[in-house]
Amino acid sequence: MPAQESNKVVTLQHPSGATAKVSLFGATVTSWISNGIERLFVSKDAILDGSKAIRGGIPLVFPIFGTKAHIPLPQHGFARNSYWDYLGILTDNDEVAVRFSLKDNQLTKDQRQSWPHSFRLVYTVTLTATQLKTYLTVKNEDSDTMEFNTLLHTYFRVKDIANVSVEGLSSYTFADKVAGGATSVENRDKITIAEEVDRVYQDVQDHLQLNTGDGQKLMIDKSGMKDTVVWNPWIEKAQGMGDFGNEEYHEMICVEVGSVAQWVHLEGGQTWTGGQTISIA
Numbered sequence: 001m002p003a004q005e006s007n008k009v010v011t012l013q014h015p016s017g018a019t020a021k022v023s024l025f026g027a028t029v030t031s032w033i034s035n036g037i038e039r040l041f042v043s044k045d046a047i048l049d050g051s052k053a054i055r056g057g058i059p060l061v062f063p064i065f066g067t068k069a070h071i072p073l074p075q076h077g078f079a080r081n082s083y084w085d086y087l088g089i090l091t092d093n094d095e096v097a098v099r100f101s102l103k104d105n106q107l108t109k110d111q112r113q114s115w116p117h118s119f120r121l122v123y124t125v126t127l128t129a130t131q132l133k134t135y136l137t138v139k140n141e142d143s144d145t146m147e148f149n150t151l152l153h154t155y156f157r158v159k160d161i162a163n164v165s166v167e168g169l170s171s172y173t174f175a176d177k178v179a180g181g182a183t184s185v186e187n188r189d190k191i192t193i194a195e196e197v198d199r200v201y202q203d204v205q206d207h208l209q210l211n212t213g214d215g216q217k218l219m220i221d222k223s224g225m226k227d228t229v230v231w232n233p234w235i236e237k238a239q240g241m242g243d244f245g246n247e248e249y250h251e252m253i254c255v256e257v258g259s260v261a262q263w264v265h266l267e268g269g270q271t272w273t274g275g276q277t278i279s280i281a
């Protein structure tokens with residue numbers, strides 16, 4: 001069976017042996033195994049009972065990134081901590097695609113008061129032998145223009161962060177959240193991680209490469225998403241997260257495609273699409 005749901009988790013099976021899992025909680029991809037290797041990181045301390053966003057996999061950030069003073073929603077919005085509807089299999093030929101939806105009428109009263117818009121999100125997760133594709137469409141069902149941020153908060157699993165690098169961000173401006181949001185220009189062709197990193201690279205080209213340090217290369221091809229966040233909490237922040245092991249910063253890196261530096265403006269009745277295709281090079 002190419003895709004089946006059990007206990008609020010949809011498991012995708014590709015004929016090549018590749019597999020993926022998507023929790024209905026947040027429509028969070030929690031596993032992607034290709035060529036027998038788990039490519040995503042989920043903390044061993046992740047809370048999976050629906051009381052908190054899953055620490056790992058690909059949490060969906062919508063309608064805000066971070067917090068916004070004038071929008072009293074939790075950090076990174078409500079999409080990643082809401083239960084989505086499973087719409088079933090879309091295709092099951094050479095690729096297995098499933099879809100999930102979240103509508104405004106599924107939100108809590110408080111969430112709707114904080115963000116009073118009529119909308120429908122449809123999230124498509126597609127598995128091939130060597131790729132994972134995750135694309136979100138946002139339908140503005142209001143007559144007025146809607147503004148939102150969105151981001152795929154992808155946690156990649158690595159053997160040792162010391163051997164990891166990200167390519168494709170050279171020459172782009174980034175806001176450095178570790179330095180209070182100060183902006184700089186990236187001058188390295190290969191970004192390496194040896195301290196806390198929390199950077200929003202702005203208006204970035206669409207083709208990134210993650211070298212996972214064990215000879216593996218992942219190509220991250222984004223579309224519709226202008227920016228890219230690179231995050232590793234490192235020692236102190238790792239110790240401060242209850243759902244993240246103190247030493248787990250060694251075995252993960254977040255490379256997150258999104259539109260977060262500016263609002264996405266979507267006119268009433270219109271639809272927006274954005275997402276990423278991750279390929280094993």
Ligand code: TA6
Nearest residue numbers: 053066075076177198229231256
């Ligand atoms: O994407 C990076 C970031 O915004 C960091 O600043 C850090 O807060 C991270 O997201 C995790 O946020 P969370 O709300 O999931 O703990």
